[in-house]
Amino acid sequence: xxxxxxxxxxLGRVPAYLGFINGLDKSIENVSATMIAKQLGxxxxxxxxxxxxxxxxxxxxxGYLRNELTARLEQLxxxxxxxxxxxxxxxxxxxxxxxxxxxxxxxxxxxxxxxKIEREETSKDGKLLLPMSxxxxxxxxxGVKLGVIAVPDAAAQEVCNLLCESGVKAIWCFAPCRxxxxxxxxIQYENMALSLAHLKMQIRSA
Amino acid sequence: xxxxxxxxxxLGRVPAYLGFINGLDKSIENVSATMIAKQLGxxxxxxxxxxxxxxxxxxxxxGYLRNELTARLEQLxxxxxxxxxxxxxxxxxxxxxxxxxxxxxxxxxxxxxxxKIEREETSKDGKLLLPMSxxxxxxxxxGVKLGVIAVPDAAAQEVCNLLCESGVKAIWCFAPCRxxxxxxxxIQYENMALSLAHLKMQIRSA
Numbered sequence: 184x185x186x187x188x189x190x191x192x193x194l195g196r197v198p199a200y201l202g203f204i205n206g207l208d209k210s211i212e213n214v215s216a217t218m219i220a221k222q223l224g225x226x227x228x229x230x231x232x233x234x235x236x237x238x239x240x241x242x243x244x245x246g247y248l249r250n251e252l253t254a255r256l257e258q259l260x261x262x263x264x265x266x267x268x269x270x271x272x273x274x275x276x277x278x279x280x281x282x283x284x285x286x287x288x289x290x291x292x293x294x295x296x297x298x299k300i301e302r303e304e305t306s307k308d309g310k311l312l313l314p315m316s317x318x319x320x321x322x323x324x325x326g327v328k329l330g331v332i333a334v335p336d337a338a339a340q341e342v343c344n345l346l347c348e349s350g351v352k353a354i355w356c357f358a359p360c361r362x363x364x365x366x367x368x369x370i371q372y373e374n375m376a377l378s379l380a381h382l383k384m385q386i387r388s389a
Numbered sequence: 390x391x392x393x394x395x396x397x398x399x400l401g402r403v404p405a406y407l408g409f410i411n412g413l414d415k416s417i418e419n420v421s422a423t424m425i426a427k428q429l430g431x432x433x434x435x436x437x438x439x440x441x442x443x444x445x446x447x448x449x450x451x452g453y454l455r456n457e458l459t460a461r462l463e464q465l466x467x468x469x470x471x472x473x474x475x476x477x478x479x480x481x482x483x484x485x486x487x488x489x490x491x492x493x494x495x496x497x498x499x500x501x502x503x504x505k506i507e508r509e510e511t512s513k514d515g516k517l518l519l520p521m522s523x524x525x526x527x528x529x530x531x532g533v534k535l536g537v538i539a540v541p542d543a544a545a546q547e548v549c550n551l552l553c554e555s556g557v558k559a560i561w562c563f564a565p566c567r568x569x570x571x572x573x574x575x576i577q578y579e580n581m582a583l584s585l586a587h588l589k590m591q592i593r594s595a
Contacts, residue, residue, distance in 0.1 A: 191587040195580060265589060274484035279581065281480060284565050288586030329589055353592040355585055359490050371588045374401060375485065379561055380494030381397040382577045383471060383535055386559040 193233045194259065198287050199223055200233070201256040204249060215246030264328045265289045268321065268351075270342045271333035272297035272312055275357060279331060280310050293325060298338075315345075322349035332356040343370075399439045400465065404493050405429055406439070407462040410455060421452030470534045471495045474527065474557075476548045477539035478503035478518055481563060485537060486516050499531060504544075521551075528555035538562040549576075 203222055204214055216231040223230075234241055238255045241247045267285075269276045272295040280295045294311035296318050304312040313321065321327070330346040332339050332354060339358035346354060353369040356362060364370055409428055410420055422437040429436075440447055444461045447453045473491075475482045478501040486501045500517035502524050510518040519527065527533070536552040538545050538560060545564035552560060559575040562568060570576055 189590060191583060194587050194590060195583045259590070260586075264592065267585065274480050274487060278480035278484045282581050284580070284582040285585065288582050288589075290582060290585050290589060328592055329585065331585070353588050355588055369588065369591050371584070373584065374490070375488050376490040376494050376496060377397060377401045378577070378579065379473065379491065379496050379535065379537070380466075381400050382559050382561055382575065383494075383496060384395060384400060384465070385575050386470065386534055 189236055189259070193236055194288075196225070196230075196233055197237070197256055197259050200230075201253065201260065204253055204256070207249070212249050213246045214249050214252060216241075218246075260287070260289045263289070264326075265291045266325050266327045267292050267329040267331065268318070268327050268346075269295040269331040269333055270297075270315075270318070270346070271295070271335075271338075272300060273333065276331075276333035277306070279333060280306055281308055290329070293327065294321065295333075296321075318345055319349040322346070322351060326350070328352045330354045332358055334358060336360045395442055395465070399442055400494075402431070402436075402439055403443070403462055403465050406436075407459065407466065410459055410462070413455070418455050419452045420455050420458060422447075424452075466493070466495045469495070470532075471497045472531050472533045473498050473535040473537065474524070474533050474552075475501040475537040475539055476503075476521075476524070476552070477501070477541075477544075478506060479539065482537075482539035483512070485539060486512055487514055496535070499533065500527065501539075502527075524551055525555040528552070528557060532556070534558045536560045538564055540564060542566045 200219060203219055207214070216234050217227055220227040220230040234247065237259070238247060238252055240251050267290055269279055269292060276295045276297070280292060285292055292310065294313050296313050296315050298315050300312050300314045302314065306312055327349070328351060330351040332342050334342055336358045339356065339360050340362055343354060343362045343364060347365050347368050352367065353371070355371050355373060357373050359374065362370055406425060409425055413420070422440050423433055426433040426436040440453065443465070444453060444458055446457050473496055475485055475498060482501045482503070486498060491498055498516065500519050502519050502521050504521050506518050506520045508520065512518055533555070534557060536557040538548050540548055542564045545562065545566050546568055549560060549568045549570060553571050553574050558573065559577070561577050561579060563579050565580065568576055
């Protein structure tokens with residue numbers, strides 16, 4: 184089962200599945216899509232599909248061995264490779280630095296870097312704000328694999344190059360541009376305007 | 390052709406299609422998926438599918454009448470119903486207020502509201518910052534149909550109720566919660582942590 188085949192929607196339900204199973208009485212050894220769907224108010228077909236994509240060990244009429252399924256769900260959310268840096272400590276970068284909920288998906292935002300920062304600072308939530316000159320060594324020391332680009336368009340390519348040279352393997356880019364990158368690096372572009380425009384389109388035709 | 394059947398990815402390419410067609414010599418009366426794909430470096434199958442979803446007027450070997458297709462693309466991006474308010478003027482709300490690129494999708498962010506704002510202010514980009522007490526009358530006056538919730542979890546339901554009472558028909562919610570809403574209001578939840586977690590999952594299995 185390849186992890187990258189899991190849809191974003193399925194991954195989004197993993198914390199709820201895990202929370203439900205962890206709350207069950209210790210004597211329960213098997214869990215089924217039916218019971219999860221009922222308790223969480225989700226469609227049974229959806230839960231069955233999700234669990235099938237998450238683990239291949241389910242059996243008809245029995246469901247999943249609780250321990251096996253729990254281990255698999257935890258693995259999806261584990262901290263490994265979750266160390267993340269943000270480049271750009273403007274409003275967006277700082278908003279992301281403060282955004283809660285990353286932890287429950289195994290994401291650990293370590294620091295934000297900015298050319299405007301001259302010496303190490305600490306945000307109100309205890310997160311590091313660092314000068315750009317520290318980026319490469321920091322990423323290598325901490326084994327950072329994830330980078331978030333929250334700088335203006337014109338600076339994005341330079342930042343992307345720096346991140347790739349520093350060992351980052353996946354980049355979440357908020358700048359409205361297209362970036363050149365090594366073949367083994369994944370870039371995901373976030374177009375906030377498009378999300379809102381798509382929502383607008385839905386009311387206009389409702 | 391129902392607009393709400395258009396995917397977010399297709400809508401995302403509409404500004405590029407429109408830009409390309411507007412740049413063509415005036416003498417050209419027909420445009421085809423083939424020429425658009427070639428010029429924009431996109432797959433022909435994708436462009437053909439996009440245009441088919443956007444307009445039903447294409448003809449084999451001829452393509453689309455330029456004027457008809459242009460009108461349809463412009464309609465998708467037009468300003469109608471694009472008036473938008475943001476609730477919550479913390480870092481995230483202000484980052485969204487400053488985010489460029491909304492205009493090219495027909496979205497007009499008019500103002501951000503916050504309980505901490507006591508009297509009308511103007512952001513550095515000339516956007517309005519207003520007290521919450523002004524929200525309802527503002528939305529009604531401007532015919533606001535879109536609202537963005539960028540307040541903490543605990544305040545989100547109250548804000549949602551206020552927006553719905555003020556005539557808002559679609560809500561983009563950044564708070565990590567589930568909201569009760571009238572049947573005719575659409576809510577889209579934005580889970581930033583999930584986007585990053587899904588990206589992380591892709592490197593781990595790469």
